Amino acid sequence: MLLVAVPILAQIEQNKRTFSDGLAIGLDVNRGRIFKHSSQFVIDPDEPSYMLQLTIDKQNFGFKTWHHLWPFSSTGFSLVHGSFGNKEVFGNATGILPHFTLPIIYNEKLNWNFRFGGGAALVSKRFDYQFNPDNTVIGSKLNMLIQFRTGFGFNLTEQLTLNGALTFTHWSNGRTQVPNLGINLPSYGLGLQYHFKQRQLYNYSNADADIKKRIGFEGRVAYAFNERKVAGGPKSSIYLGSVAVSKQMSNLYKLNFGTTWTYNNGIYDFIIHQELFTENERIKAVKGSIYLGNELNLGQLALTGDLGYYIYNPFLDAAPIYFKLGGKYYLKDYYQHRQNYFIGVYMKSHYAAAEFFEISTGVTF
Numbered sequence: 001m002l003l004v005a006v007p008i009l010a011q012i013e014q015n016k017r018t019f020s021d022g023l024a025i026g027l028d029v030n031r032g033r034i035f036k037h038s039s040q041f042v043i044d045p046d047e048p049s050y051m052l053q054l055t056i057d058k059q060n061f062g063f064k065t066w067h068h069l070w071p072f073s074s075t076g077f078s079l080v081h082g083s084f085g086n087k088e089v090f091g092n093a094t095g096i097l098p099h100f101t102l103p104i105i106y107n108e109k110l111n112w113n114f115r116f117g118g119g120a121a122l123v124s125k126r127f128d129y130q131f132n133p134d135n136t137v138i139g140s141k142l143n144m145l146i147q148f149r150t151g152f153g154f155n156l157t158e159q160l161t162l163n164g165a166l167t168f169t170h171w172s173n174g175r176t177q178v179p180n181l182g183i184n185l186p187s188y189g190l191g192l193q194y195h196f197k198q199r200q201l202y203n204y205s206n207a208d209a210d211i212k213k214r215i216g217f218e219g220r221v222a223y224a225f226n227e228r229k230v231a232g233g234p235k236s237s238i239y240l241g242s243v244a245v246s247k248q249m250s251n252l253y254k255l256n257f258g259t260t261w262t263y264n265n266g267i268y269d270f271i272i273h274q275e276l277f278t279e280n281e282r283i284k285a286v287k288g289s290i291y292l293g294n295e296l297n298l299g300q301l302a303l304t305g306d307l308g309y310y311i312y313n314p315f316l317d318a319a320p321i322y323f324k325l326g327g328k329y330y331l332k333d334y335y336q337h338r339q340n341y342f343i344g345v346y347m348k349s350h351y352a353a354a355e356f357f358e359i360s361t362g363v364t365f
Contacts, residue, residue, distance in 0.1 A: 020196040022059030022074070027052070030167055032187025034085060037352045040181055042134045047085030049185055051169065054079045055193075057101060066299040066335065069251050072106045075099070080121065080145065082169070082185065088125075089134045090183065093171055095121025095145040100298065111153045111161075116303070118327070121145040121171055127179050127231060137181040139173065139231060144347065144357070146170045146325075153193065161193040174347050174357030175226040178233075182354065216246040216338065218256060220362025222346075226355065228266055236266025238356055244293070246364070251335070256293035260308065261286060267315050276315075288312035289322070299335065302328040304346070319350040326358070339365040 029052060034045035057076035060067040067073065078097040084090035099117025106113075121143050127135045151165035167189060172182030222240040227233055244258025268285035271277055277284050291308035306324040313320070326346030334340065346358045 022061060023197075024057045024059075024074075024161075024193050024195045026055045026057070026161075026163065026191055026193030028055065028163065028165060028189045028191030030165070030187040030189030032167075032185050034090065035184040035186055037184055038181050040136055040179075042136050043086060043089060045085050045090070047087075049082060049085045049187070051080065051082040051167075051185065051187060051189070053081075053097075053189075053191070057193075064299050064333075066297065070102055070298075072103045074101045076101070077119075078117070080119075080147075080169075082121075082171075084183065084185075089132065090138070091123060091125025093121045093123045093143070093145075093183075095119055095143075097145055097147055099147070101151075109155055113151050113153070115147075115149040115151060117147050119145045123171060123183075129231070136179045137183055138171065139179045139227075140177040143171045143173045158198045159195045161195070163191045163193055165189050165191070172347075172354055175354045176235075176357055178227045178229060178231050180354055181352075213248045213250075216248065216254075216364060218242075218244045218246055218258070218362060218364045220342075220344070220360045222344075222358045222360030224348075224356040224358040226266070226357075228270075234266070234269075236264060236269070238265070238358075239263045240358065240360070242362075244291075246295075251297070253294060253296050256295060256306075257291070258293070259288065259290050259311075261288045271315065284314045286312065287315075291324070293324075295328070297334050299333055300330045302330065302334065302342075304328060304344070306346075322348055322350050322355070324348045324358075330364075339363075 032049055034049055036045060055076060055078040057074045059074045076099060078099060080095050080097050082093040097117045097119040099115050101113050101115040104112045104114060122141055123138050123143055125132055125135055126138045126140055147169045149165050149167040151163055153161045153163045155161050167187050169185045170182055173180055220242050224238040225235050227235050240260060240262045242258055242260040244256040246254050246256045248254045263286050268282055271281050271284055287310060289308045289310045291306045293304055293306040296303040304326050308322045310320050324346050326344055328342045328344040331341045341363050344360045348355045348358060
């Protein structure tokens, strides 16, 4: 009865609210410097970079199951404009960044939160052999935009908040076009946030039933492509397949342990052209790995992070360990349907060097 009553009461409460309830708009100004994370930087980024963020946030009131697991969380998006130091080489970047904000401390006077988001941005200056050869970090106009932010807010009035934040922002194209070292910008900033109505500390129910912490299984297939190491060179198709065993650790997250096998058409072409092997050339273009993954559940959306180790890698062109960050979108609510289908996007990297951007589909049961 209680499980039936909670959604009904939430729907009644939702009908009482207007669009401006829980809505806030903010502006942050950040200052930092591009982090030189590779020796392949031609120039040292010695000038400060600035970033403006116009942010719109909407508080989650408990209308979905996962809202109860993250009380006082919010969803929203930011319009981000970065003016990089050494502007004649790196230029500017403008993008849009959907994000989630999760509270660590939240009360009537102050808050401490963690925000993460992913979107897309246009970069004004990219590598060019003739006109911009010193930009060895960005090879395309269109790039992914990823940001991690921890922020502190002090309530000046019932509707106005002073914010301070430490932010890490990353621009790259997932090596779809080289060069692609990417721009990493750690920064600090201040800002103001205006709440259209007086903020309230809404009570959240914890009546939702726990997900059974049982063993599950997952399978997925994926496609990716990248450009080899020379700018303007051929692009390679990459095919992936994964199977994993999963364990639900809590309502918030689950662990996956699995194996991924990858076939890279670009490696095969290179082997053939260079005559590196005389037999089993296609098998030499295969990589096999095991990985441990963590999945943070947000209803139909999940954020994932994998740490992998190669167990079969005959063409040794990469580090033995890789990282993969991404997200899944389940076709049905994760908390109500354990047998589910999903689509996902991921970026794979070896330490600070991206290998490819991957699009996948799969099933869990």
